[in-house]
Structures are given as structure tokens and as C-alpha cells.
Amino acid sequence: MMANAVDYSITPQLRTDLRQWRIRALVAGVLGTAVSAAGFFAAGPTQFYRSYLWSYVFIIALTIGPLAWLMLQYVTGGAWGLVIRRACEAATRTLPLVLVMFLPIVIGINNLYPWPHAKLVAADELLRHKAPYLNVPFFLGRAAFYFAGWMFLAWWFNRWSLKEDLEGHDAVHTKMSRMAGPGLLFWGFSVTFMAVDWVLSVDPKWFSTIFGMLFMVSQCLTAMAFLITLMVLLSYQRPMSEVLTHRHLHDLGKFLLAMVMVWAYFSFSQFLIIWAGNLPEEIPWYLARLNHGWQYVGLLLVVGHFALPFALLLSRDLKRNFKLLASIAIFILLMRFVDLYWLITPSFRHDSFGVSFLDFTIPVALVGLWLAYFLMQLEKRPLMPLNAPHLEEVLEHGRD
């Protein structure tokens, strides 16, 4: 009883293109990996792991961010959710690769964090006090718990979505929408603790209560910018050229604007409270980031991560223009790299601004490998959910 006039499966032409993208991504990834591996010996393991950490946090955002959008669209409904659903599902299916990519952080734990060093901890009252939370076995146990939760959610939504394609939505759609609410709750907590564990504990004495929220919104922003770029690339060919219209893009563009604003709001809130308090245990974090050349990176973020995209995205016409919106999305993705670098690296380089060549090759390696795996997952299923409820209305929503 398939009444669909449009065939959503991937056309042979698109499949050829996707394979081509995949090969390019894989080549970039492998070359990046080779150079980074050489860099491991040239620049030393400590530099390697430091460059690896912030690059990896970006990859996590590309994987876990879409998981949040996937669950959110089951909670809220809406046409925007159906057009990005398959891309979100494919992104969550990259979790096994992302888990493997976590291994260098486990191996380099002594190079990255001060708290696994028994001598340092013994000499410091505060670190001794935090040791029941900040110790290697508990750190790894928590990481395993986050991954287990994320992988369970990814498995759940992919499994039932496939079943919906085959058998219709009557039986299975509630399974997904009922899991979405609790799933989002788990996502919020896990991302908060993940941010504290993997990023904040680089500076174990510094704390910020909004840090987890900042990571939640950063992940959603990264994911939305990536999804918009992908949707625009897919929109040139069937089947998405039949589905995707400027109305869907307008909705996604609004989300992008909202996330840019929330990012600025959280970032500034954190800064304002610490700046106003000016307490000796809090302010050094910002002193490192607002001196020795790092302040220009911060300024670049104010302009490039907030002011410019904010002013441009206010325009309604721009949000409906495929190419322009994709350009801004790509620009925001670049700014996400800068933001993560500014957030993490000054903790290792208090004295002066600096960049290692590994800070370029490792992101290329990780993003290349991730993209290749993602594209492999994307082409496994039709680009639209075949039997989703309200599918016809979604298509109708796009028509003039």
C-alpha cells in the first residue's frame, strides 16, 4: 500500500557521488593520520595528545549532537525533523568508530590531565579532596557509562526506525517517541558530565557550573551546521531535490540562529560572573585566555562565532537561500574549531599563544575518517523515513 509518488531510495547517480565524497574523505583522513603519527614522534606524545583532545571533542559533537536533534524531533514533531532524520540516524551509527577514537585519550591520560599523577595529588590538598571523583578507574567507568548510554539510544532509534520503514508506523512510532524524552534527559546529564570529565578536568582546580550547558549548546550548534551543509549538498540530486525546499531550510536556519545566540548567551554568562566575582580560584582561567595573544582568538570568537553569523542569520531571505545558508554553516563549523581550541589549549599554554602543526593534521585525520564512515552509514538507508506519520504533510509543507 505504498502510496508514495516519490522514491526516496538513493539513486545510482547519487550513490556514485557519495562514494566519491567518501573516498576523498578517506584519503584526507588516512593522510592526516599518517602525518599525525609522524608528528607523534616529531613533536612528542604530550603535544600529540593535547592536539588530539580538542579535535576529539569536535568529533563527539558531530556524533552526539545529531542524537539530540533526533530525539528532539520525536518529542516536538515537525517537518524539519523528518528531512534531517536519516542524516541524524547515520551520524549516531558512527558511535563504534568514535569509541575507538577515544582510545588515544585513555592511553594519553597521564599526558593530558594532572590528577592521575599520584605525586601531584599527594602534594595538593584540593586535588586530594577531589580524588574520589577524579581518579583513573572512575574516569574510565564514567566514560564507559556515557558510551553505553549513547550507543543504546543510537541502537534503539535506528532499530525501530528501520522497522517503521518495513512495517509502517502504527506499531513502532510510540516506541521511539516514548524513549525520546528520557533519552534527552540522559543526553543532557551525560554531556554535562562528559564536559566536566574530559575537558574541565584539564584544569582540575577551576570550575564553572554553566560548562555543561555550554557543551550541550555547542554540540547542537555543531550538529545543526553540519546537517544544514549536508542537506544543501544532497539537495542538488534526487531524491532530496524532490523533498527539500526553502521552507525546510528556513526552519533549520532558525535553529542555527537560535543556537548561535544561546552559545553567546552561555559563553558571556560564564565570563560575566567570573569577571564580576574576580576570585583568585576562578579568574586565572580567563587571565590565561585574555592575555599573551589569546585575547585575539577570543575577539575572533566574539565577531566570527557570534556577531557576524547573528547579524546575517537575522535575514529571512538568507535563511531560505541554499548556498548562502550553507556557507554560513561551514563558517560556523570552522568557528567551532576555534572555540574548542580557545577553550582547551590555553590550559596547556598559559604563557603565549601558539599552534602546533598537529592542531591542523589531527582534525583533518579525525574529520576525514569520521566523514568516510558517516557517508558509508548514510547510503545504507533511503534518505527519508518511508512510513513516518505525517510524511505527506511534511511534503505538503514544502510546497508553495
Add this chain to the structure above:
Amino acid sequence: MNKPIYGVMAEFDNPSALVNAARAAREKGYRELDAYSPFPIEELSDALHLHKNKLPLLVLVGGIVGGTIGYALQYFVTVMYYPINVGGRPLHSWPAYIIITFEMTILFAALTAVFGLLGLCGLPMPYHPTFNVPRFAQASRNRFFLCIESTDPLFDHQKTCEFLETLDPREVSEVAH
């Protein structure tokens, strides 16, 4: 005998008939038209080309004015009139100003949106010629109306009525001033 009228109006049963009629009228060349419906129809704005209006610009200007006033207010108070040393910070401590600047931006933008909307729509408007059509009360219940106004350059009482009749309406009526 030709007393000037406001326009002619066609009544439709359902929203899609109204959207089609609006589209047809635009295609025919009519520009001074308005549609009336009990609920918002997104396609209708597209059919009537109603998306461009001055409101976004007004709101933007309102927001910028509000933000400037908010910032200036704090600057004059804390730097010029009551300079107080707070924890050794500079008098012109801009981070502390941002919240109020932001709130004033939102406040002015929101107020401009509300009053700008009322102003651009010409509200409050206790009288409108369309009220002269007895069945127009149905527009807030279950009927859909398209009115071609007499100010349209193509407007011709006879021909416009005939054109509206071709759109398969329930009824075409004249709207007196």
C-alpha cells in the same frame, strides 16, 4: 449613478479555493486585493505576496535604539555622574553593562513590534467597509473572502465581478463605502 464603491468581494467555502482565487487574481494582474479567513493560511501570504513589509526593519531600528539607550544610560550614570570605584575596576566596565543593554534591546524591539504592527495595520479601526457585506460576519467562522479593491488600476466593476464569478465562489457581492 455610479456611486464609488470600496470593491467587490467573493465568498468561498474552503481555504484552498481562497488560495487558488488569490493566485488567479494576482495572475490576472490585480494588485490591490485582500483576503479574509478565520485562521492563518500560510500559502495565502505567498499567493498575495504579502511577505515583504516594513515591520522587520522597524523592529531592528527599535532594537538598536533600545540597546544604545541602555548602554548610554549606564555609561553616563557610572562614568560621568556617579563615578564609584568598585573593586578597582575601571569606571567604564562594559561587561557589566551588557545585560541591561541586552534587555533594553529586547524591550524596545518587542514594543516596536507590537505598536508597529498595530500602526501598520491601521488599528484600532472601529469601521471598515467590508462590514457592509452582511455575510462578512462569517469570515470569523467558516467562510473565506477575497476582496478586490476599487483602487486597483485594473478595477472595473462589471469585469471584475465577472472575473470573480469564474472562480466558482458561493457568492460575489459589492462592498459599499
